[in-house]
Amino acid sequence: MKYVYVILDNVSGVYTPLFLERNERAAKRQFAMFLANMQYSPSNFDLYVLAAFCEDSTSITDANRLHIINGAALDEPVATPASINEEALKYVP
Numbered sequence: 001m002k003y004v005y006v007i008l009d010n011v012s013g014v015y016t017p018l019f020l021e022r023n024e025r026a027a028k029r030q031f032a033m034f035l036a037n038m039q040y041s042p043s044n045f046d047l048y049v050l051a052a053f054c055e056d057s058t059s060i061t062d063a064n065r066l067h068i069i070n071g072a073a074l075d076e077p078v079a080t081p082a083s084i085n086e087e088a089l090k091y092v093p
Contacts, residue, residue: 003027004050004060005068007034011044020053024068035071042071 005027007016016034021027031047038045047070051063 002053002055004053005030006048006050007031008046008048009044010046011040018050024049028069028074031069031071032074035074042074045071047071 002020002022003024004018005021006018009015019027019030021030027047027049031045035042035045047068049066049068052061053059054061
């Protein structure tokens with residue numbers, strides 16, 4: 001089972017393309033990566049789950065829009081390639 005998520009830009013009222021994730025934590029990670037590439041305030045964006053998607057039957061169920069989190073409320077920093085490389089260099093002799 002996967003879930004259908006979307007990000008809303010509250011300023012423009014535009015939604016991103018839909019994306020699938022297996023759980024809310026993975027969706028929040030995708031949301032954080034999206035925000036890391038934005039030049040706008042994270043508070044301008046919200047993450048929503050729209051439905052459940054069964055890969056076996058290709059059916060969509062539980063089709064209700066549910067707010068997950070606003071970008072300003074994300075508490076986990078996202079590891080970018082640059083930060084990963086900086087951490088890796090600490091362990092190079």
